[in-house]
Amino acid sequence: MRVAWAWAVAAIMVFKPVARRFCFVGIGTPGSSDSRFRLQSKVGMRVSSPDSLQLPRHPENEKANKVLAKAESLANEILSRSSSLHSRSRDREVAERVDAQDRVYANTFVDLGSAKVIGFDYDYTLVSYKPAVLHLIYRLATEQLVSRLGYPKDMLHDLPGYDAQFAIRGLAVDLKTAWICMLTLRYKVSIAFFGREQVDPRTVRRTYRSETGSGILPPEERKKRFKPLNDMFSTAEACLLADVVQWFRHRQIPFDPRSVVTDVLNAVARAHISEEVHRSICDDLEKFLEPDGKQHLRQLLDRLHTSGKKLMLVSNSPFWFVNKGMVYVCGEDWRKLFDVLVVSAGKPAFYTQSRPFREVSTNTGRIKFKPVESLSAAEVYCQGSIGELVRLMGWDHSDSAASESEVDGSSIIYMGDSLFADLVDARRLYGWTTGAIIREVGNETQIQSSADWQQAWRVLQVLTLCTRQCQDSYIGWNDACQAYSEDDRRVLDELEALSADFRGRLDMLMNPNFGSIFRTSRDNGQTAQPSLFARCLQRHVDFYTSKVENLRFYSTDHRFYPADYSIGVLHEVLHLTDPISDALQSVHPWGLSISATVQFGHVLAMAIDIMAEVPSISGAPSALQPGKVDDAAILRCIDKLQTWDASRFEVLATLQSCPRNAGQVRLVQDRSTGRRLAVKRMPLSWTCEDADSFSTAHPTETEVPWMDMAATRWLNIIGFQHCVEYWGVFLDDDYVAFVMGLAEGGDLFTFVDAMGLPEPGPILEEALRPLAVEFLSAVSRLHQLGLAHRDLSLENVLLANAKGGPIYLIDYSMATTMRFQTGPACGKASYIAPEMHLGSGYDAFQADAFSCGVILYALFAKDYPWISTRAGACKCFEYVRKHGFLKFMAKRRIIVGDEKKPVDKVMSKPFAQLLDGLLRFSPEERLAIVDEDRPGSSAGSIWAQAWLKKATEAPPESPE
Known part of the structure; x- marks a missing residue:
């Protein structure tokens, strides 16, 4: 019997560190004893926490006061345990095999074992630079402004030099106003600096208000106005621009912002690619190169090379410069580790233009004139293009015959530090798996492990939940439609002010002006969302890590699985969940361990709500x-x-x-x-x-x-x-x-019946793909939590609203934590895995996988494949048992328009392969939703299937 239930959308609290706490308050005038910039706090923010926190009280609303009292108790408990919070998180970190700052974080399924080629950029990938390089670029660019463009010579001694604390990666320069901006994932400017002074948020909103009043510029204007600053070198660019603008403003010298932006960007670009930068680095490698590469890079490359993988280097830097650095970190024989060496590649034009390769003399560095007909591991090449690379290496499978190398785009991994120069086009145009080197991951996770950050962050969550619950308490004791009283508003105002204070402490620890590169505030300062940089990282990169050497912690056959994350960027989700459980453990007798997909606001609300009810559940483990x-x-x-x-x-x-x-x-x-x-x-x-x-x-x-x-x-x-x-x-x-x-969207059964979906075919597949990914991710996460559902069906999957919305799994009346069962069959007849009927035991996770296959088929075909999986009960399933699912689809006909067609004629091959893998009669031959590497338990992961992997592909959007 069909059961259709409607359920609720759980409230999701989003949070972030919000920045913008500093501005310039004094600049020395010519002739003064100190003409350097000085920084001072706008609001006198201090990083250290108070000994105790006192929350406001409402003179009339006792329900609100109970919430306030509980939140105050929880916050003060956190504040009193500063040292224990720090030591507990550090003890756990030491116990883990790979520290948070050294982990590899996957946005999609990545199988190192199937990778036949691994490529690398050079700058900030194979080698890392110390801040001294950015100081050098800043100085040389300043000299370019003065000597080539006629800027005042006073700048040579007035400008303060590179300031590592001013800017972060992932910002954008407004070419019209010379503002340095941080953008949200929806291209809204959340923070802007003009020189070293923050622009008033009201001015920001007026400046970027579109005709619709959204506060977001139209895409055409946005692309013309914003120049992204997405690589590590760009922080020097932002710093110099701010300092030059501030120099003019302080001296009240009129200037055209557009001209200054153009001049500074050109000066930095010229300095960056100048031979002087390269020569300075090569003259003192110890001063400019981080030591990590010298310690671990050779070890990693040797292991990858020995495992049979081809290694490739594609860099924009010249050969003599790359060679000097690689000899320093890997030894004189470093070139024997690589099968392809390309220098002066000119990325991103390397991906979009068609240029021939030219050979570089390894003795003189000169470019040879003979045509390049093949790429030899013994030689070095420059220029060229990705199209020529795959053709000359035999990686081009455009013809029907597979090459002997058996290498195609999906088996090539390329790693670099610049999202749009190194990675996006390689992934989008040629299907390469891409890995981003994001140094800030290591820095920020270390900060997040500190006692100061942990304490402020926990208290902020308590205050945020308290504010929301206080507002909820206004409903019920007063008319819900009545305007708030003065006391109602005062309590909320004071709570928001306290939240802003603790949010500022987090900003100070990350970056005093812009906060984290992965999160940005909205203009109301009360909520957060991922930054545009974080959004691009999630959309266009398969995995990321802080250093390429981190791969040494993993097997060359390691599989990286994407987590089901909803808070923001993956490294934040995985790193911050356990510290929150510590905060709850410190005040709550339950030993709660929070999962990687935890909604922190939801859990803390639970903590506040149930503290008074602990005796009624004291028997819980x-x-x-x-x-x-x-x-x-x-x-x-x-x-x-x-x-x-x-x-x-x-x-x-x-x-x-x-x-x-x-x-x-x-x-x-x-x-x-x-x-x-x-x-x-x-x-x-x-x-x-x-x-x-x-x-x-x-x-x-x-x-x-x-x-x-x-x-x-x-x-x-x-x-x-x-x-x-x-x-x-x-x-x-x-x-x-x-x-x-209540969830207004109903269940998937209703979705199939009433939503007016397209006829079975390619259009329907594309419409169902995101729904399928979210559904399978939900089941995967349930299995990761150790729970098998055992009654998955169209009726037990709900949508939050009529437009679809989030997916919810319901009816856990047959659920169990005992994965391997010997009991009777569970579920509805069409969905029951056949091994459940045998009485010899079954894997409940693999039984769920079978049910998932039935659901996906029914969504596409708008009909069940069979009425029962019990032996002898259904001719359709008996045919599958004997001949397999693919042959069944060749015979099974479904209604398409006014006629019946075989399923395999209207279903794509990748989708059919996914269903075939999920609906195998034997659980050992069946694809797994999770835990696919368990010996003998499955035939592999659904996430390696082409139909699901395509769901992560999207045309790139420039961050402008």
């Missing part, structure tokens, strides 16, 4: 960590049962009747909050009063309603984002009522 919790522990997660209050919940409609247990799903409205909710109402005669009583009364029942309620609460506690909101369990004399929030 001391560890509810994902992967360690068992079924019994989950069943103890249900909070105290409440008495059903008919006056509180107004019944609006009956959504579904459940004849099997005489239950109903109802739509209700909570009169105290105005929220519309879903209530699953079941008779006590069926459910009994607790899980133990239910097991006694129904010893063979596989559908346990108490597991559904308990697992939903547990998943809420640990922050599983694909779970509906848990509202509570209520009792009256005759019924148990499981109350949850």
